[in-house]
Amino acid sequence: MTTTRDENKEAAAQAAGEEKQTAAAETRTFAETALRLGGKTEEEALRTGAVDRADEQVESMFAPQYKTVNSPIHKAVWEDKIPLELFESPAPSTQAACLPAMNRCLEVLRRHKQAKTIWDASGRISETVLSDLGAAGYWGMLIEPKYGGQGASLQHFMRFLTQVALIDPTCAGLASVHGCIGAVDPLRSFGSEEQKQRLLPRLASGDLLSGFALTEPNAGSDLTALRTTATLDGDHYLVNGEKLFITNAVPGRAVGVVCLIDGKPAALIAELPKEENDSFQLKHYGLYALKHTYNNGLVFKNFRVPRENLLAPPVGDGLTVAYHGLNLGRLALCATASGVMRMMLANILPWAHFRETYGQPIETRELVKRRIARVAGLITAADALVEWGSSLLDRGYRGELECIIAKIFGSEAEKETAIEYFMKTHGGRSFVHGHLFGDNVHDFLAPCIYEGEGEMLGMAFFKSLAKAHGVQFFEPVGLALQREGLRTMNPANPAHVWKLRNELVPYGFWWLGKTLAGPDRHHVEGLSPTLQEHVDFAAEMLSNLPLELSEAMVKHQLKLADRQCRIAYLSQRVQDTITILVTALWAKRQNDEVIEAAADIVCQDLTRKLTGAHPSDTYFKKTSKLADMIIEGRYKPIEGIDRADILLPYSKTK
Numbered sequence: 292m293t294t295t296r297d298e299n300k301e302a303a304a305q306a307a308g309e310e311k312q313t314a315a316a317e318t319r320t321f322a323e324t325a326l327r328l329g330g331k332t333e334e335e336a337l338r339t340g341a342v343d344r345a346d347e348q349v350e351s352m353f354a355p356q357y358k359t360v361n362s363p364i365h366k367a368v369w370e371d372k373i374p375l376e377l378f379e380s381p382a383p384s385t386q387a388a389c390l391p392a393m394n395r396c397l398e399v400l401r402r403h404k405q406a407k408t409i410w411d412a413s414g415r416i417s418e419t420v421l422s423d424l425g426a427a428g429y430w431g432m433l434i435e436p437k438y439g440g441q442g443a444s445l446q447h448f449m450r451f452l453t454q455v456a457l458i459d460p461t462c463a464g465l466a467s468v469h470g471c472i473g474a475v476d477p478l479r480s481f482g483s484e485e486q487k488q489r490l491l492p493r494l495a496s497g498d499l500l501s502g503f504a505l506t507e508p509n510a511g512s513d514l515t516a517l518r519t520t521a522t523l524d525g526d527h528y529l530v531n532g533e534k535l536f537i538t539n540a541v542p543g544r545a546v547g548v549v550c551l552i553d554g555k556p557a558a559l560i561a562e563l564p565k566e567e568n569d570s571f572q573l574k575h576y577g578l579y580a581l582k583h584t585y586n587n588g589l590v591f592k593n594f595r596v597p598r599e600n601l602l603a604p605p606v607g608d609g610l611t612v613a614y615h616g617l618n619l620g621r622l623a624l625c626a627t628a629s630g631v632m633r634m635m636l637a638n639i640l641p642w643a644h645f646r647e648t649y650g651q652p653i654e655t656r657e658l659v660k661r662r663i664a665r666v667a668g669l670i671t672a673a674d675a676l677v678e679w680g681s682s683l684l685d686r687g688y689r690g691e692l693e694c695i696i697a698k699i700f701g702s703e704a705e706k707e708t709a710i711e712y713f714m715k716t717h718g719g720r721s722f723v724h725g726h727l728f729g730d731n732v733h734d735f736l737a738p739c740i741y742e743g744e745g746e747m748l749g750m751a752f753f754k755s756l757a758k759a760h761g762v763q764f765f766e767p768v769g770l771a772l773q774r775e776g777l778r779t780m781n782p783a784n785p786a787h788v789w790k791l792r793n794e795l796v797p798y799g800f801w802w803l804g805k806t807l808a809g810p811d812r813h814h815v816e817g818l819s820p821t822l823q824e825h826v827d828f829a830a831e832m833l834s835n836l837p838l839e840l841s842e843a844m845v846k847h848q849l850k851l852a853d854r855q856c857r858i859a860y861l862s863q864r865v866q867d868t869i870t871i872l873v874t875a876l877w878a879k880r881q882n883d884e885v886i887e888a889a890a891d892i893v894c895q896d897l898t899r900k901l902t903g904a905h906p907s908d909t910y911f912k913k914t915s916k917l918a919d920m921i922i923e924g925r926y927k928p929i930e931g932i933d934r935a936d937i938l939l940p941y942s943k944t945k
Contacts, residue, residue, distance in 0.1 A: 298354035298356075298357070298687060343754075344607075345514075345556075345607060345608070345610035345611050345613075345614050346614060346755070348604075348606045348607030348608075348610075348611045349607065349611050349614045349615050349689070350689065351606050351607075352604075352605070352606055352611075352615075353687070353688070353689045354687065357686075357687045357688045357689055358689060359689055359691055359692060359755055359758075360759050362683075362688055362689065362690070362691075362692055362693065363377035363378055363683070363693070364692040364693060364696075364756065364865070364869055365692065365756060365759070367833050367869070367872075368756060368833060368836055368837055368840070368865060369759070369760060369837055371804075371808050371811060372811050373811045373813065373830060373833060373872075375813050375815070375876075377683075378679065378869075378872055378873055378876055379679075379876050379877075379880070380446075380675075380678045380679040380681075380682040380683075380877065380880075381682060382880065383444065383446040383447050383450060383678075383682075384444075384447075387443070387444065387447050388436075388441070388442065389432060389441040389442060389443035389444075389447055389448075390447070392427060392428035392429075392432070392441045393432070393441075393443070393447070393451045393454075395427040395428065396424055396427045396428065396429045396451075396455070397454055397455065397458065398427075399420070399423045399424055399427050399429075400420075400424075400455065400458040400459060400462060401458060403417075403419075403420050403423070404458055404459065404933075408420070409459055409462075410583060414582060414583060415582075415583050415584055415585065416459075416461055416462060416465065416583055416584055420462070421465075421497060421500065422497065424462070424497065425496055425497020425498070426497075428440075428441050428495075429466065429497065430466075430469055430470075430494065430495060430496065430497040430500065431494070431495030431496065431497075432448050432451065432466065432470060433445075433448060433470040433471070433475055433476070433479070434470075434475060434479070434491050434494065434495040435479075435491075438487060438488070438491035438492050438495060439491065439492040439495035439496060440491070440495040444681075444685050445619070445622070445681040445682075445684045445685050446678060446681040446682050446685055448470070448681070449622055449623065449626040449677045449678070449681045450626070450677075450678070452466060452467065452623055452626040452627050452630070453626045453627070453629045453630040453633075453674075453677070454630065455627075455630065456626075456627045456628075456629070456630025456631055456633075456634070457630045457633055457634055457932055459583075460627060460630065460631050460634075460731075460734065461581070461583040461584050461734075463623075463626075463627045463630060464538070464581075464584070464627060465500075465538075465539065465584060466623075467619075467620055467623035467624070467627065468501075468502055468503070468538050468539050468620075469494070469500055469501050469502075469539065470619075471616055471619035471620040471622075471623050472502075472503045472616045472617065472619070472620040472742070473500075473501035473502050473503050473539065473545075473546075473547065474490070474494060474499075474501035474502075474503070474545045474546070474547050474560050475491070475494055475501065476615065476616040476619060477503075477547050477558060477560070477602055477612050477615075477616060478490055478491055478494070478560065478602075479491070480604075480612075480615055480616075481558070481602045481603065481604040481605075481612055481615075482602060483603070485599070486560070486599070486600070486602075490545075490560065494545070499544065499545050499562070500539055500541075500544045500545070501539060501544060501545040501546060501547070502537050502538050502539030502540055502544065502545075502546045502547075503537070503546060503547045503549075503613075503616070504534040504537045504540070504546045504547065504548045504549065504561075504589055505534070505549045505613050506534060506535050506536050506537070507519060507532070507533060507534055507535055508533060508535050514549075514556075514610055514613065517549065517550065517551055517556060518532055518533075518551070519531065519532025519533065519534065519548070519549075519550040519551065519591065520532060520550055520551045520552070521548075521550045521551070521552050521557065521559060521596065522552075523552075523598060524595075526597065526598055527595040527596060527597055527598060528552070528559060528595070528596045528597075528598055528601070529593045529594065529595060530548060530550060530559070530561065530591040530593075530594040530595075530596055531591055531592060531593060531594070532550060532591055533574070533588060533589065533590050533591070534546075534548070534588060534589040534591075535574070535588045536578075536586060536588070537586065537587060537588065537589055538581060538584060538585070538586045539584065539585065540563075540573065540585060540586065540587040540588070540589055541563070541585045541587075542563050542564060542565050542566055542567060542571075542573070543563060543564070543565045544562075544563055545560060545561065545562050545563065546560075546561050546563065546589070547559070547560055547561075547602075547612070548560075548561045548591075548596070549609045549610070549612070549613050550609070552601075555608050555609075556608045556609035556610045556613075557601060557602075557608055557609040558601075558602045558604075558608075558609040558612040558613070559596045559600050559601055559602070560596075560600040560602065561594070561596045561600065562600075563589075569592065570591065570592050570593050570594040570595065571589070571590070571591060571592075571594050572589075572590045572592075573587045573588065573589065573590070574587060574588030574589065574590055575587060575588075576588065579733035580733040580734050580736075580737035581734065581737070582733075582734075617694075617742055617743070618684070618689070618690050618691060618694040619684070619694075620741075620742045621694040621695060621697060621698030621742045621743070621748075622677060622680050622681055622684070622690075622694045622697050622698070624697075624698050624701055624702055624738050624741055624742060625673050625676055625677050625680075625697035625698055625700065625701025625702070626673075626677045626701075627701075627738075628673055628701035628702060628704060628705040628738060629670055629673040629674055629677060629701065631705055631708075631735065632666060632669060632670050632673065632704060632705055632708045633670060633928055633929050633932060634727070634932060635666065635708050635709065635712070635713040635727070635728075636663065636666045636667065636670065636708075636921075636926075636929055637929040637932040637934055638713070638727055638934055638935050639662070639663060639666070639712065639713060639716050639717075640654070640663070640921070640922060640929075640934075641934050641937055642716065642717055642937055643659050643663070643716060643922075644922070645937045653716070654918075654922055657911065657914075657915060659716060659918075660914055660915045660918035660919070661911065661914045661915075661918070662711070662712040662715075662716060663712075663917075663918040663921055663922070664889070664892050664913075664914035664915075664917040664918045664921070665712065665892065665893075665896070665914070666708050666712050667885075667889040667892070667917060667921055667926060667928075668889045668890070668891075668892040668893030668894075668896065669704040669707065669708060669893060670704075670889070670928055671874060671877075671878060671886055671889040671890045671893060672700060672704070672870055672873075672874045672890070672893045673697075673700060673701045673704055674877070674928070675870075675873050675874040675876075675877035675878070675890075676693075676696060676697040676700055676701070676870065676873055676874075677697055677701075678877060679693065679873050679877065680693040680694050680696075680697045691755055692752060692755060692756060695743075695748050695749075695751065695752045695866075696752070696866045696869055696870065698742055698743070698745075698748065699745045699748055699749060699752075699866060700866070700870055701738070702738035702739045702741070702745060703739060703745060705735055705738055706735060706736050706738075706739055708735075709728065709732065709735035709736070710735075710736075713727075713728055714728050714732075726935075727935055746855075746859050749858075749859045749862040749863060749866070750855060750858045750859055750862065752862045752865070752866065753840075753858045753859075753861060753862040753865075754858075756840070756862075756865065757840055757844065760837075760840070760841065760844070761844065763797075764797060764798040764801065764841075765798075765844055765848070767794040768780060768791060768794045768795065768798075768848075769848070769849055771790070771791050771793075771794045772791070772849075775790050775791070777790075779848050779849070779850075780848065782845070802838070802841070805837050805838055805841075806838065808834065809834060810827075810830040810831040810833070810834040811830055811833070811834065812827055812830050813826065813830065815876070815879065817879060818875070818876075818879050819879070819887060821887070821891050822875040822876075822878060822879055822887065822890065822891065822894075823875075825871050825872075825874075825875040825890075825891070825894040825898070826872060826875050826876065828871065828898055829868050829869075829871045829872035829875070830872075832864075832868040832871075832901065833868060833872075836864065836865055836868065839861060839864070840861055840865075843857055843858075843861060864901060867897045867900060867901055868897075868901065870893075870897060871894045871897050871898065874890050874893060874894055875890060875894055877890070878890030878891075883927065884920070884925075885917070885920045885921065885925050885926050885927070886926075886927075886928075888913065888916070888917040888920065889917060889926075891913065892910075892913060892914060892917060895910055895913075
């Protein structure tokens with residue numbers, strides 16, 4: 292950990308020096324160049340380029356070996372050899388110093404859940420619970436011990452979130468908001484030593500809980516539309532503007548505020564006053580999701596923030612700060628989703644045993660067995676992605692691609708489990724007041740849009756994955772087209788090929804090499820034949836995907852940015868392939884027959900999705916066999932989970 296952090300700090304310092312030597316006006320990102328050459332307006336090119344530049348600034352903070360181009364996914368797709376060792380995650384230590392505090396926190400939550408005191412009279416997490424968790428060390432899990440925290444690795448923290456979600460998903464969400472996207476990560480990553488010493492101990496103790504204020508009424512996925520401003524006035528910044536959908540936005544807490552200072556994005560750590568006043572007000576609205584915590588709008592009118600609370604990243608600006616923490620939040624969403632899916636599966640089983648049709652429990656029906664098996668497969672893949680992604684971040688990798696996969700998979704799996712399996716198995720009683728589904732359905736669905744809506748993130752995944760290939764082979768072609776006065780290149784037109792021959796030859800050699808290269812197959816020692824088959828399939832897919840991606844870039848050229856559906860489709864194919872590989876390798880290390888069977892089911896499901904094949908009778912038999920093992924109580928991930936009452940008490944509503 293220390294080595295990789297030091298290497299990344301050195302990289303950030305070097306990048307900062309290089310940035311000072313290059314005026315911002317002289318910098319043009321690949322996205323900006325492509326959009327301009329593709330006929331986009333100057334404004335759209337500049338604004339898209341600004342977001343792309345923020346991403347590049349975050350990238351520059353990492354040592355070369357940990358950048359996206361050297362990530363496991365990028366290497367597996369674009370290079371001839373799959374770095375299989377980078378797709379295997381080591382088991383987290385069982386002797387970590389943070390574990391006693393984690394156990395204390397889990398006990399606090401279990402005690403309050405049993406006493407039914409987790410929520411206050413308004414139905415939100417009670418101040419007593421927040422305080423008790425703070426005393427147990429909950430809020431400082433990701434903060435170094437020298438600042439009063441537990442110094443947990445991300446592997447331990449993400450596994451902990453899954454355990455917390457089994458007891459109360461909202462508490463898991465608050466830990467993620469506070470530690471991953473709230474004030475903690477910005478301070479840990481960009482704060483000065485003075486800022487850390489002044490603020491991190493309070494954040495660790497829970498004296499100062501935090502959130503992050505980025506979204507605005509007109510700025511969601513388009514972060515260049517920010518309108519909140521901060522103007523220096525003596526020793527304070529005067530903040531003016533409005534933020535929307537901010538979790539943990541409560542008087543007396545802290546928020547990281549992304550705003551414009553002198554027209555450029557910046558990040559301030561703002562401590563909210565104990566009560567609303569003329570300069571700070573909450574904007575309330577009805578929100579179906581997050582009903583057990585506070586999510587409000589913030590309205591600032593000349594709100595004063597000490598100038599020493601301005602974060603000064605070594606590279607970039609406020610968007611850099613925002614982008615950095617999103618990876619952690621995305622991984623945390625998948626970890627929490629895994630806990631929520633465990634809870635739903637645990638509550639499917641007693642109902643499936645109790646409910647009978649035509650004299651037989653529905654747990655004996657093939658359709659219900661398939662649902663049970665499918666949920667176990669989704670949980671297994673989510674666990675694999677979380678442990679793999681967090682281990683990469685702990686090793687120093689940026690992890691952008693890996694965290695996006697985890698977020699999309701986890702949120703979509705949670706939605707699928709809730710609607711297709713939990714709700715449908717419980718039938719109409721799912722909508723009775725007091726039922727786990729009906730009371731929480733919005734929270735089961737909302738993660739699909741948290742930390743970036745899934746398909747939008749899928750396009751960002753494609754952009755990051757394809758950027759280096761585009762810069763190497765397609766940016767020179769685009770510039771040559773502009774030079775020759777051509778809008779597009781027609782490969783069938785000899786005149787076009789001749790004019791662009793110098794730019795096309797390198798691509799031709801690359802294409803020929805990829806066409807002739809076969810899959811990079813690996814025989815993994817100790818891997819069962821079933822899981823080995825999935826690894827082999829992933830290797831074959833990875834040998835074909837570069838040509839699929841590049842073919843789309845050739846076909847659509849500078850208009851590819853407008854082919855959002857094609858980009859999203861190709862992105863999902865890569866994501867599904869990587870999920871198969873990671874899940875198969877992770878399942879092997881668990882040395883558990885039931886988990887291996889669950890991994891096999893989800894890998895088969897993803898394989899059919901990629902190939903368009905139909906499920907076989909053998910597949911259906913496997914789902915039934917897996918379900919029987921789960922019904923028998925052999926599925927360890929759901930051991931000890933409290934089950935809701937099978938028959939809910941009926942009560943009148945007002």
